[in-house]
Amino acid sequence: MGATSRYGWAYPELFDPPNTAAHIKTALENVEATVGALDDKVATPIGGEWRDARSNPALNTGANKLVFATNVVPANGLTFNGTDTWQCQTSGPYAFFGQLRSNAGVNGGICVGATSYSDATHIVPFLGFTNGTDYAVSGVANLTVGQQFCFYFYNNGAATSINNGLRNAMAKVWRL
Template identity: 35%
Template sequence: MPQTSTWALPYPAGTQVPNVPADLQALATATDAALSAATAFVGGEVRANALQNLSPGGNALSFPTVVVSPAGVAWDGSTTWTVQQSAPYSLFANARIDNVTGSPAIHFAGTTYSDGTFILPGLSTSSGYGDVSTSGTVYLTAGTQVRAWIYTGTAAKTAFAIRPPMFKIWRK
């Protein structure tokens, strides 16, 4: 029996003798499988479990602790997610840092940090101890690598374990 190209749903060929019960069963089984795959959770959540000393400039945040096991996205165990399916993804990252000067911000970028590699730029915080976070939804193509980078301005800082840095990614 031929199948549709996108969802692999079977349909009888014009030359086949119709067998309505068998054809409907094959279509129902294939539809169930296609819907299960389309609605399956894709994403994960990781956190840091220790202080992270941050150098001036851009720092890739490290997240060694898995909170929600990655599904449908690859995780390198430290800093980088690799998207396995092209789709819109929601991203969230947060960290509490000390000595907030120089308008620090968290940005999502690839494996190198520069204004030209931003996937999703973040907003800055202003002074004192502060939570710095960013979130948003962006279309990512299969194979895209994503890291949460924290820009600390010109001063060294510390990301605290009392509000551990976290990174969440999920397919919309």
């Protein structure tokens, strides 16, 4: 019996004795093993989604960690503390997406950064906005085991509440 170069699936060679039933069985078992492994990989969640479900939290001027009380989809490779901080459990590349809606008159931006806010610790750079609309920030970064991060809203204006200034905040993170 020969074998395919990519998956190693067995197939009969021209000089093999004919045995159609055995050859078909071997081929189907090979396909089943490959598809089963793919099913297992696809069935494992690789990303997570969180939504801010708070009622009127205060947003101070400057950096504010966004709190995501609702975990819609759990994430593989990350742990979440239930409020505002994620920690990497599996090193590698991760994709980030943050979204929110602001009302007219709100000026600021969103980013992904380390647990202490600093321009130098941004993982996904700051995206600024003015005068209210839907905003999103996205990017890819390599994380290492133990690395922590948060999603931030940076408020350039006066202190406000999230319902008066921001709403529908959402975070998505997935391992690539």
